[in-house]
Amino acid sequence: MKVVQTPxxxxxxxxxxxxxxxAATVPTLEQxxxxxxxEGQAKLVVNLEAVSYISSSGLRVLLxxxxxxxxxxxxxxxxxxxxxxxxxxxxxGFMSVFGVYATSEEAASAFSQPAPTA
Amino acid sequence: MIKRRLTVPGRFESLAQIAEFVEETVRAANWNDxxxxxxxxxxxxxxxxxxxxxxxxxxxxxxxxxCYIEDQGDLVISIRDNGKPFDPSSVPxxxxxxDLESLxxxxxxxxxxRKLMDQVTFHFDEKNGNMLTMVKRRPQ
Numbered sequence: 001m002k003v004v005q006t007p008x009x010x011x012x013x014x015x016x017x018x019x020x021x022x023a024a025t026v027p028t029l030e031q032x033x034x035x036x037x038x039e040g041q042a043k044l045v046v047n048l049e050a051v052s053y054i055s056s057s058g059l060r061v062l063l064x065x066x067x068x069x070x071x072x073x074x075x076x077x078x079x080x081x082x083x084x085x086x087x088x089x090x091x092x093g094f095m096s097v098f099g100v101y102a103t104s105e106e107a108a109s110a111f112s113q114p115a116p117t118a
Numbered sequence: 119m120i121k122r123r124l125t126v127p128g129r130f131e132s133l134a135q136i137a138e139f140v141e142e143t144v145r146a147a148n149w150n151d152x153x154x155x156x157x158x159x160x161x162x163x164x165x166x167x168x169x170x171x172x173x174x175x176x177x178x179x180x181x182x183x184x185c186y187i188e189d190q191g192d193l194v195i196s197i198r199d200n201g202k203p204f205d206p207s208s209v210p211x212x213x214x215x216x217d218l219e220s221l222x223x224x225x226x227x228x229x230x231x232r233k234l235m236d237q238v239t240f241h242f243d244e245k246n247g248n249m250l251t252m253v254k255r256r257p258q
Binding site: 020022023024053056057059060088 | 130131133134137155158159162163166169170212226227229230233
């Protein structure tokens with residue numbers, strides 16, 4: 001598991017994960033996101049383009065980071081879902097929980113949009 | 119009948135090897151990519167639960183996986199460990215589609231196993247430990 005972070009417009013940071021996201025590899029992503037949150041970076045985009053497998057461990061890390069960032073006035077948006085990962089997200093209703101976007105730029109710009117009321 | 123067996127240490131580092139083993143076995147039965155992926159995920163969740171809960175907190179041991187492709191084409195996977203006894207009835211159902219924020223620890227893995235496989239059975243006895251058997255019917 002490799003995790004690369006890139007700054008985006010609007011004080012947003014993109015975290016790109018690469019590889020299998022299972023119980024063995026998820027600490028790498030978890031530690032990166034926790035460090036960013038501790039540094040006060042609450043607007044995060046997770047790019048999952050290069051993640052073709054995600055287990056429940058990975059899903060839990062995303063949920064936890066989302067809860068923590070929202071409590072700090074930010075959010076965690078996701079982008080570039082691999083079809084396999086999208087299938088797993090649909091099984092557990094994640095598509096209606098997370099903001100999911102086609103590109104990291106779209107996800108970053110969504111932070112400046114008013115939140116949907118629905 | 120195809121029968122394959124793998125024994126690995128019950129640690130997260132074994133998950134990639136387990137995934138390869140499952141893929142090779144299911145491909146040997148000429149199942150498609152979707153089926154391979156679904157079985158891999160169910161087994162990954164099952165083994166992760168063993169590593170985290172049965173062998174967590176100082177317990178150590180191996181995980182034995184046995185895969186059969188039966189003559190009629192169904193896949194049977196047995197996963198055995200010597201960790202703490204596992205009682206599936208103690209795991210609450212995850213609130214799928216509702217309040218995911220309150221997702222209970224461990225319940226999501228069990229949910230995927232039941233969702234992706236046709237049959238999931240747990241058995242424990244003092245001599246043999248935990249035995250999980252999962253069945254996936256041959257794709258039509």
